[in-house]
Amino acid sequence: SQQGEEDPQALSIQEGENATMNCSYKTSINNLQWYRQNSGRGLVHLILIRSNEREKHSGRLRVTLDTSKKSSSLLITASRAADTASYFCATVRRDNFNKFYFGSGTKLNVKP
Amino acid sequence: DVKVTQSSRYLVKRTGEKVFLECVQDMDHENMFWYRQDPGLGLRLIYFSYDVKMKEKGDIPEGYSVSREKKERFSLILESASTNQTSMYLCASRVNQETQYFGPGTRLLVL
Incomplete structure (x- = not known):
């Protein structure tokens, strides 16, 4: 399957700590995106990194992409209780832009 | 801001019923998607459309x-609902391959 797979499945940290989530995928991609989902809600787009980029920042988010290892990581710095949510990576293949392939997510719990 | 709305947040139906889930987006996006989300399985794509009637x-x-x-x-239609279609259904739209905009989801329970 092309699906991205996130690791770990669940992560629990204290407020102020950094949270790192990883995503692995199987085939060549055009871009990789990270989404956030609050409990029982829809997904919200956080950040996109293209296949020719290695690192991107947006506020407290930092995303890296290693195409040789077919993996990406999402770092949330100085986490807050409000960051508690599930985080999903989605990959867009080079040969099929129509489909986004989502993993099963990392459930992040930030304790106040 | 892009807005994607879904007709119901929660829905309870009986086995065998025909179920309609509606999704509306306000940004003139060509591409629209229906996913279902189940614990441990992530989002799985059911159908998508890249133009009217397509x-x-x-x-x-x-x-x-x-x-x-x-x-x-x-619209997503369950022709004859079954218990294994109990799930969270998410609609999304997008204009290119870069960002999908999701609705709030419909949690469907089939009894």
Whole structure:
């Protein structure tokens, strides 16, 4: 399957700590995106990194992409209780832009 | 801001009923999608549409059909609901391959 797979499945940290989530995928991609989902809600787009980029920042988010290892990581710095949510990576293949392939997510719990 | 709305947040139906889930987007996006989300399985694509009256099967189309008569509206139809279709259903739209905009989801329970 092309699906991205996130690791770990669940992560629990204290407020102020950094949270790192990883995503692995199987085939060549055009871009990789990270989404956030609050409990029982829809997904919200956080950040996109293209296949020719290695690192991107947006506020407290930092995303890296290693195409040789077919993996990406999402770092949330100085986490807050409000960051508690599930985080999903989605990959867009080079040969099929129509489909986004989502993993099963990392459930992040930030304790106040 | 892009807004994607879904007709119901929660829905309870009986086995065998025909179920309609409606999705509307307000940004003139050509592409619209229906996913179902189940614990441990992530999001799985049911159907998508890249234009009015156009549709393509996703990864799990069995037991579902779709309708796109207007650009802003994409409907998911469960022809004869079954208990294994109990799930969270998410609609999304997008204009290119870069960002999908999701609705709030419909949690469907089939008894």
